[in-house]
Amino acid sequence: MIHSQIRGQAPVGAIVFTRYPEPGKTKTRLIPALGARGAAWLQEKMTRHTVDQLRAWREKSGGWLQIRYVGGSARRVRTWLGEDLLVREQGPGDLGDRLLRAFQEGFAQGVDRLVVVGIDCPEIDEATIAQGLQSLEEADLVLGPATDGGYYLIGLRAVPVERFEPLCKGIDWGSDRVLGQTLARSQGLGLTVRQLSPLSDVDIPEELGVWDRARYQSQPLISVIIPVLNEAAEIAQTLERVLTGQNLEVIVVDGGSQDKTVEIVQGYARQGESSTPVRLLSSPPGRALQFNVGLQAAQGESVLLLHGDTRVPRGFDLVIRDLLRDEGVVAGAFELAVASRAWPLRWVEWGVRWRSRLLGFPYGDQGLFLSRQRLLQLGGIPDLPLMEDFELVRRLQHYGKIAIAPVAVVTSARRWDGLGVLRVTLLNQLIVLGYLLGISPKRLAQWYRRRRG
Known part of the structure; x- marks a missing residue:
């Protein structure tokens, strides 16, 4: 059904890479600052923000949009992000394997120009997506550089797989060498490249302010x-x-x-x-x-x-x-x-x-x-x-x-160290009960301080 809707229309497409927000399994480098649940909460917020931007792009362009996820299930991801979305697991392998698979399957749907974005850059918006796809009218490859040495967006036009497969193999994913290595590979493959404006991402505690500033200005x-x-x-x-x-x-x-x-x-x-x-x-x-x-x-x-x-x-x-x-x-x-x-x-x-x-x-x-x-x-x-x-x-x-x-x-x-857990808990509950029964706070304070010594 999707294939027949877009075939023959020189379609454009976008894929969002994300992870289901399970505490302890996502944004792990933020756990020392936010805790496991807090890191998962931020992952959820950032994914929703990115998906909302892509929805706005889809409404204006009529483009094809897919969410590719790790963790959870298709049902849980649709419940989380919306029933209107196409969702699919990223599948096994490192990031390069998963990117290659996403491009291959996207092109197989009839998409001629396709970008893949992550959810780590809160400054990404529908204009960024549109600019990336427009760049592919003249270039084989478009990259959105992240300030940490990676990239927040990678886009390709439908070239033979042997031309872009080496871009996804042997890269030091997660390092500050990703962008440089990708550019070097593209030069060796004879691919024409365009770069978008650099954006900051949120991966470590020191970068948390990026979300606040970019999301709300x-x-x-x-x-x-x-x-x-x-x-x-x-x-x-x-x-x-x-x-x-x-x-x-x-x-x-x-x-x-x-x-x-x-x-x-x-x-x-x-x-x-x-x-x-x-x-x-x-x-x-x-x-x-x-x-x-x-x-x-x-x-x-x-x-x-x-x-x-x-x-x-x-x-x-x-x-x-x-x-x-x-x-x-x-x-x-x-x-x-x-x-x-x-x-x-x-x-x-x-x-x-x-x-x-x-x-x-x-x-x-x-x-x-x-x-x-x-x-x-x-x-x-x-x-x-x-x-x-x-x-x-x-x-x-x-x-x-x-x-x-x-x-x-x-x-x-x-x-608790001074009085013991049981005594402190009991004391607190008695104070609350006394207050709710109408005993004056002054009397309760005097009694409380005597009991605490």
Whole structure:
């Protein structure tokens, strides 16, 4: 059916190479930054973006479009990306084998000019596809160079297979030599070549900002507000992770620390004069009060409310901006990981994940983020000596969905180490129950602090 539709029309075609987003099997070089689930989430987002661009190209050109995948199944890929798509497994072998097979089968469908694209370059759009195919009117081969030494697009016109088969054999796939080796092979084969403009791809943590900038053309300022009180043991690691983000302001509000917390933060504030600004403010102690002092000084479009002993993942800023762009999302939070190998804490993490995703009810140690304007409209952080995060989330639930990011913050295990997992869990649940029964937060705070020693 496909063959008869395009035969005799000098058709053009495009193939997208992707992988089904299974955690742990995709974007593996991003796992140290985003975790397995976060890397799979980004793979899904980037594939959808690329496929949407190709759909737009197909609508305008009437061209032939196919998705070739690794992992999953045809049914799962269609469910994921759309029933309107032609899908096919890439098949066995290295990338060269799979590219060769894709071109052979595409040409067998009657396509005269064909490009294959990956999903790693968020700057690719329908105009790029059209330009690549147009270049094939005069050239045998078109390449879209990636800035890491590979290419994001390769296109051929229907030449005899023996002329392009050597292009796909013996290349050092995954290295920065791919583009150079391909160009050398094409010269030896006597193929005429055109190159498109270089684009950046997203393969390693340092490249995560490429997605944010290219996909949305802007990076709204995020204000990270961190209340601290005697956090000298943790605050440096917290700030180091925060400062991996882009277009941020960091506001640390000290509640009267008696250790070296202020001295440590001042060191980062001086460094921030030429990069991300770090400001140190002071207030009386009390997490809600300190958050609100920071909020009054904040200038970002959105705010991240972060505890002083909690480390964000690399790419956290990308995740925040992406989730808050969803019109149905009023706020968000991260999943929680605890900095300990103790197996009982894996149950704590599981319980937090269940509560957050099923009930839409994250707590403050997960790093809450939302629009600054929304938070100001709510009157800021509820002025409570305890349960301020719980009450904030309750209020937010009246306005829309609270999204849970597919990546985790890592928080200190000190409270569980000091009191034990069972005691901390029981204590937390009793506090929540007491609050829901109407016991005053002041009384609960006094009781809580006595029980914690």
